[in-house]
Amino acid sequence: MDKINLHDMETRPLVLVIAGVDSGGGAGVTADIISVHDQGAWGMPVVTALTCQSLERVTMIDPVKPEIFKESIKLAVNDWKEKISAIKIGLVTDARILDILLDLLEGELKGIPVVWDPVLTATAGNLESADLKANLKRILKVVTVFTPNLPEALEFAGWSEKDLEAKGGPFALCDLLVQQGANAVLLKGGHNISEHDAQDVFLSSTHRFIMKNKRKEGLGAHGGGCALSSALAALIARGYALHDAAVLAKVYVTRGIFQPQVAIDHKRPPLAHLGPAYDIDIMPEIIEQNFPVKAGPFASCPFNMGIYPVVDSVAWLERLLALGVKTIQLRIKTDVHDDESNEHLVNEIRRACFLGRSFRARVFIDDHYRLAARFGAYGVHLGMEDLQTADLDFIRESGMRLGVSTHGIYEVCKVLTLNPSYIAIGHVFPTTTKDMESAPQGIARMGRQARMLKDRIPTVAIGGIKLDHAQDILDAGIDSIAVVTAITKAENYAFETQKWIDICRTGPSELYGAEPHSWHRRQDEQETRGPVPFAHLDLTPVPYFN
Numbered sequence: 001m002d003k004i005n006l007h008d009m010e011t012r013p014l015v016l017v018i019a020g021v022d023s024g025g026g027a028g029v030t031a032d033i034i035s036v037h038d039q040g041a042w043g044m045p046v047v048t049a050l051t052c053q054s055l056e057r058v059t060m061i062d063p064v065k066p067e068i069f070k071e072s073i074k075l076a077v078n079d080w081k082e083k084i085s086a087i088k089i090g091l092v093t094d095a096r097i098l099d100i101l102l103d104l105l106e107g108e109l110k111g112i113p114v115v116w117d118p119v120l121t122a123t124a125g126n127l128e129s130a131d132l133k134a135n136l137k138r139i140l141k142v143v144t145v146f147t148p149n150l151p152e153a154l155e156f157a158g159w160s161e162k163d164l165e166a167k168g169g170p171f172a173l174c175d176l177l178v179q180q181g182a183n184a185v186l187l188k189g190g191h192n193i194s195e196h197d198a199q200d201v202f203l204s205s206t207h208r209f210i211m212k213n214k215r216k217e218g219l220g221a222h223g224g225g226c227a228l229s230s231a232l233a234a235l236i237a238r239g240y241a242l243h244d245a246a247v248l249a250k251v252y253v254t255r256g257i258f259q260p261q262v263a264i265d266h267k268r269p270p271l272a273h274l275g276p277a278y279d280i281d282i283m284p285e286i287i288e289q290n291f292p293v294k295a296g297p298f299a300s301c302p303f304n305m306g307i308y309p310v311v312d313s314v315a316w317l318e319r320l321l322a323l324g325v326k327t328i329q330l331r332i333k334t335d336v337h338d339d340e341s342n343e344h345l346v347n348e349i350r351r352a353c354f355l356g357r358s359f360r361a362r363v364f365i366d367d368h369y370r371l372a373a374r375f376g377a378y379g380v381h382l383g384m385e386d387l388q389t390a391d392l393d394f395i396r397e398s399g400m401r402l403g404v405s406t407h408g409i410y411e412v413c414k415v416l417t418l419n420p421s422y423i424a425i426g427h428v429f430p431t432t433t434k435d436m437e438s439a440p441q442g443i444a445r446m447g448r449q450a451r452m453l454k455d456r457i458p459t460v461a462i463g464g465i466k467l468d469h470a471q472d473i474l475d476a477g478i479d480s481i482a483v484v485t486a487i488t489k490a491e492n493y494a495f496e497t498q499k500w501i502d503i504c505r506t507g508p509s510e511l512y513g514a515e516p517h518s519w520h521r522r523q524d525e526q527e528t529r530g531p532v533p534f535a536h537l538d539l540t541p542v543p544y545f546n
Contacts, residue, residue, distance in 0.1 A: 012042040013237040014082050016073070016112075017230065018101065019090030020049040020061075020119075026270035027053075027223035032088060032230040034273040038252065039234035041085070046072040049093045055222050055268055063094035070100050077108065085237035087112055088230045091119040091129065098130040105142040113144040113236045117229035120152050132156075140181035145242060147229045149188040153177065170210075174203035184242050186232065188225060200250055200284075207243045207410075211250050211284035221257045221271040228253045241438060244408040250284050251277045258282070278409075278452040286414040295392040296419030298402040301379065303458045305362060305422070307500040308482040310462075314351045316488060321359040323497045327480065328356075329381055331366035337386075338370040350375045364403060373398040379421060384411060392418070403460070407438040412449055420457065424482060425449050427463025428473065432485065440464065447476025467496070470503045480504065 015036045022028030029045045036043035048069060052060040077084065087109065092098045105114060116139060120129050132139060136156055140146060153173050154161065164173065174185040184204035198215045202208065231252045235245035256271040287293065305327040311317050317328055330352045332345055339345055349365055353375035356363030362379065365372035369380040369390060379401030382390055387404065395402055401421035406412045415423060425446050427438070440463065450459045454477060461473050462482035473481055481504060490496035 011082070012037075012040060013085035013234075014076075014080060015041045015043050015230075015233050015237050016046060016076055016084050016087045016109075017043045017090075017233075018046045018048060018073075018087065018092075019226070020051050020093065021047055022223070023050075023052050024054045024222070024270075026055060026221075027226045028091065031223040031226040031271065031273070032090065035227040035230035035252070036088070036234040038273055038275050039231050039238065039248075040276075041234035041237045043230070043234075044076045044084075046076060048091055048097055051091075055270070061093055063097060066094070066096045066100055069097050073104060073109075084109070084112055086233040087114045088233035089114065089116045090226060090229070092132070093130055095130050098132075098135060102135065102138055102142065106138075110142070113233070114142055115145045115147060115229050115233040115236065116143045117147045117225055118152055118156075119225075120155055137180050140177060143182050144236065145184045145186055145229075145232060145246075146177055146182040147186045147188060147225070147232065148177075149225060153185075153187055170199075170201040171203060171208060174201055174208075178203060178205075186228075186246055188228065198254070200246075202243060202246045204242060209243075209286050209288040209410075209414075211247065212287060213250070213254050213282065213284050221260065222268045223271040224253050224257060227256060227271050227273070239439065241408060241410075243410040247284060247286075247410045247413055248276070251279070251282055254282050254284070255279065276448075278448045280416070280452050280456060283409075283413050283416065283452075285417060286410065288414065290388050291414060292387060292392055292418060294417055296396060296402070298396050298419060298421045299379075299399055301362065301401050301421045301458055303455070303479045304505070305458065305460070305480040307497075307504040308460055308480050309487050309497075310366075310482055310484045311488060314348045314355070317352050317363070318355055319493070320487070320497060321355055321361050323494055324501055325361065325497065327362040327364075329364040329366055329482070331381075333367070338368045340371070346371060349377070353377045362401075364401070369395050369398075369400070373400060379403060381405070381424070384414070387415070387418070405462070406449075408441065409449060412453075416457075422458040422460055422480075423453060424460040424462050425478070426461065426482075428461050429464030429466075429469070431464040443469070443472055443476050446473070446478065450479070451477040467499060467503070470500070474504070 017029060017032045017036060019032050020028045022030055029047060033043040033045055046069065047064055049061050049063045051058060092101065118132050133156055148156065157173055157176050159167065170187055174187050177185045187201040189199040189201065198213045200211045228249050231249040232245050235248055253271065255274055255277040259272050259274060260269040261272040262270050307325060308327045309320050309325060310329045310331050312331055317330055320328060330348065332348060334342060334345055349368060349371045352363050356378055363377055364379045364381045365377045366381045367386060372380045377400055380395060381403040383405045403422045403424060404415050404420045405424045405426065406415060407426060412423060427440055428443060428446050429440050446461055453459050458479045460480045460482050461478040465473065465481055465483055466486050470481060487493050487496055
């Protein structure tokens with residue numbers, strides 16, 4: 001795959017990389033630039049110091065002249081037509097360079113996202129830093145994401161390792177840094193060798209979670225912290241939300257640790273730089289307070305569910321089922337879920353489930369899972385907030401399928417441990433149906449998540465999708481496509497529905513004649529739904545006319 005398609009871009013955003021030179025090549029500016037380039041950005045190195053180091057030790061350090069440092073940044077800022085999209089800061093050994101840097105970040109460079117990876121010491125030897133602790137409050141006020149490892153964070157806080165749990169654990173440590181000005185903190189846990197898992201902690205004003213991967217035996221890899229922070233800066237430069245960028249940077253480093261490329265007999269080989277990784281087997285487990293850790297597996301649905309309209313009334317549901325649609329969602333938003341006193345809601349869900357059985361179609365109910373179970377729905381669809389409070393055991397035991405909405409790789413990783421029946425990936429394009437906090441993902445990012453889940457969990461693309469996008473979305477690896485206004489707002493909804501059925505290759509088999517293509521098989525004929533083990537299930541036929 002060519003680089004443009006891989007990174008969903010025409011030009012690489014600029015990332016200013018401020019760090020020292022590692023003569024061993026495993027860390028510092030060398031690792032930074034490769035990591036930035038691997039994420040689809042362009043790194044501009046501004047050197048703070050020359051270091052004589054290997055995988056085992058650091059012997060000499062020579063800071064660059066402040067005049068050279070200042071002139072390097074001046075040229076990077078002024079001699080490029082493009083603006084700098086992010087800044088990564090690593091080793092700063094000289095107090096004069098630190099002052100120059102902070103003045104620039106408070107002035108000319110103010111407003112550019114900054115990832116600061118504070119280097120207080122080197123794992124492989126003595127590496128003296130400028131006094132970051134004395135300047136911590138000033139540093140944190142210009143930082144977008146602060147990425148200390150655990151020993152560095154404890155040093156900044158003035159805590160011992162014994163203090164950590166007594167004072168509230170890693171989140172309390174991150175909170176302390178945020179209270180002093182940091183926008184977000186990514187606490188690298190790889191140096192905590194007492195743990196069996198490599199756990200990194202992310203905290204911002206909107207997100208607080210742990211990313212957990214299995215730890216590789218030994219002491220990890222040289223340059224992991226540099227690669228993590230540089231990849232993070234590059235991903236932010238490319239427009240990823242901070243929490244999504246943190247997950248992808250973590251995966252990049254995890255892959256590099258487990259697949260070293262330099263054949264040396266050493267306990268800490270250099271981190272391998274293997275490009276962006278969308279590998280489900282190395283995605284971190286996301287642990288977040290008030291979010292379920294385990295749930296499924298839930299009943300399965302076919303991978304290709306075809307065109308998947310989302311409608312707000314049974315009238316629309318019946319029209320589209322009559323045209324051959326085989327997967328559909330009834331979305332009726334109310335202040336109270338499963339409100340049995342809401343006669344309209346109860347009747348709509350009851351009739352929708354009856355029509356699903358009559359047309360042998362997959363009818364999903366949004367939000368109202370108890371009413372859906374009561375009337376025998378094929379499945380339910382829940383958003384991220386609903387998953388926090390829903391009785392997932394009830395849904396699983398009812399035999400219903402569970403579909404979930406996600407808005408980026410972080411949320412995909414969050415729901416993987418729930419083993420849902422399908423994952424909706426969105427929003428692909430801007431949408432007018434609801435206000436979205438997240439930015440549109442586009443086809444390329446959606447496609448990478450879909451290919452990661454291929455043959456593991458069915459995927460559904462959703463969000464602002466029109467017919468002229470459909471083939472590109474299917475070619476990107478998605479299994480099914482959900483639409484809202486593309487059909488309900490169409491000038492001729494019946495004609496538009498038939499075009500969607502045709503391009504998504506599902507619907508009445510007579511549309512396709514005798515040509516024996518596997519994707520023409522009627523998925524609804526390949527599955528048999530067993531009895532739903534709920535004594536209160538109401539399957540009373542619904543009169544056609546009210």
